[in-house]
Amino acid sequence: MNDAERRDPAVWGDVHVQPGEGREVRLVLSETYAGADIGIPIYVWRGAEPGPTVYVTAAVHGDEINGTGAIRHIIMEELFTISRGTLILAPVINLLGFERHSRYLPDRRDLNRCFPGSPEGSVASRIASTIFRQIVKRSDFGIDLHTAAIRRTNFPNVRADMSDPRIADFARAFGAELIVSGRGPQGSLRRAACAAGCATIILEAGEVWKVERYVVEYAARGVRNCLIHLGMVEGEAEKPSYRVETDRTKWIRAKHGGFLHFRVAPGDILEAGQVIATNTSLTGQEQGEIVSPRDGVVLGMTTLPSVAPGDPVCHLAFPSEGNLKHVERAVEKLSEDCLHQRMREDLSHGVVD
Numbered sequence: 001m002n003d004a005e006r007r008d009p010a011v012w013g014d015v016h017v018q019p020g021e022g023r024e025v026r027l028v029l030s031e032t033y034a035g036a037d038i039g040i041p042i043y044v045w046r047g048a049e050p051g052p053t054v055y056v057t058a059a060v061h062g063d064e065i066n067g068t069g070a071i072r073h074i075i076m077e078e079l080f081t082i083s084r085g086t087l088i089l090a091p092v093i094n095l096l097g098f099e100r101h102s103r104y105l106p107d108r109r110d111l112n113r114c115f116p117g118s119p120e121g122s123v124a125s126r127i128a129s130t131i132f133r134q135i136v137k138r139s140d141f142g143i144d145l146h147t148a149a150i151r152r153t154n155f156p157n158v159r160a161d162m163s164d165p166r167i168a169d170f171a172r173a174f175g176a177e178l179i180v181s182g183r184g185p186q187g188s189l190r191r192a193a194c195a196a197g198c199a200t201i202i203l204e205a206g207e208v209w210k211v212e213r214y215v216v217e218y219a220a221r222g223v224r225n226c227l228i229h230l231g232m233v234e235g236e237a238e239k240p241s242y243r244v245e246t247d248r249t250k251w252i253r254a255k256h257g258g259f260l261h262f263r264v265a266p267g268d269i270l271e272a273g274q275v276i277a278t279n280t281s282l283t284g285q286e287q288g289e290i291v292s293p294r295d296g297v298v299l300g301m302t303t304l305p306s307v308a309p310g311d312p313v314c315h316l317a318f319p320s321e322g323n324l325k326h327v328e329r330a331v332e333k334l335s336e337d338c339l340h341q342r343m344r345e346d347l348s349h350g351v352v353d
């Protein structure tokens with residue numbers, strides 16, 4: 001991003017946020033039919049010393065509110081103090097979707113396919129353009145918080161373009177066990193931000209319409225780790241239990257219509273041939289098993305047991321090289337009360353009966 005495009009993290013219209021100060025500002029994104037402003041609250045937190053600017057956004061998909069919970073947790077619990085640089089926290093980006101408990105904007109567009117947007121474009125494109133100019137163009141790095149889509153849940157995983165060393169470095173700093181490499185869909189906030197020089201990663205964790213306590217803890221810990229890495233927060237970063245980085249993922253799909261009994265949960269490590277779910281008819285007649293084609297980690301799963309042929313059941317990440325023996329050994333050594341294991345236990349309640 002060139003200097004002419006770059007915006008001062010201290011200046012928000014008439015409001016100036018001073019070094020060492022944290023305060024709420026409002027960003028006007030659109031107008032109602034009656035002409036009232038539609039604005040989102042943003043918390044701008046500046047350290048006393050200069051440093052990088054980082055944004056953390058949530059609910060770009062309006063029903064994905066785990067990230068909203070994480071940002072509120074960071075502000076309300078004062079998990080850390082910013083000593084250098086600026087942290088921009090936006091708990092709800094897609095306010096119109098959020099207020100309708102919907103992923104989409106009222107015109108049925110996906111805001112996360114409209115970036116960087118245009119001030120002359122559709123409603124969605126104009127909203128995207130304002131967010132891009134006012135948040136992304138102030139920032140050096142970004143973290144966009146998501147959940148699985150409706151009727152699914154995800155074990156926390158970071159997604160980032162690992163072919164770019166600056167983005168890869170930032171993604172690893174988050175401290176997630178699982179990193180899925182890729183640039184993200186065309187028009188996504190992450191992809192457009194990275195193309196404009198703002199190294200952005202996303203977290204995919206948990207379900208829609210929920211604020212899950214361990215997902216909140218995981219997201220907030222990751223944000224803190226990233227800020228420690230950039231020298232904006234004092235302290236020691238927490239390391240993941242293991243690391244798997246891959247660009248090989250696959251949705252395992254149902255062969256027959258029926259009702260599933262899940263045998264695995266998000267975060268589980270599977271061997272080739274391991275049973276993911278058994279499929280029975282509605283009257284309980286056995287219709288076969290869904291098995292893992294290779295060794296893999298369960299990234300995400302459906303939470304809905306009724307399926308048609310082709311319905312996605314389980315999203316697996318496969319190691320790019322070698323096997324997952326080192327992961328199994330690392331997980332065996334974990335104590336039951338560590339965050340990784342509490343997360344697995346909690347997320348399993350959503351799928352395993």
Ligand SMILES: [Zn+2]
Pocket residue numbers: 061064146147
């Ligand atoms: Zn999303």
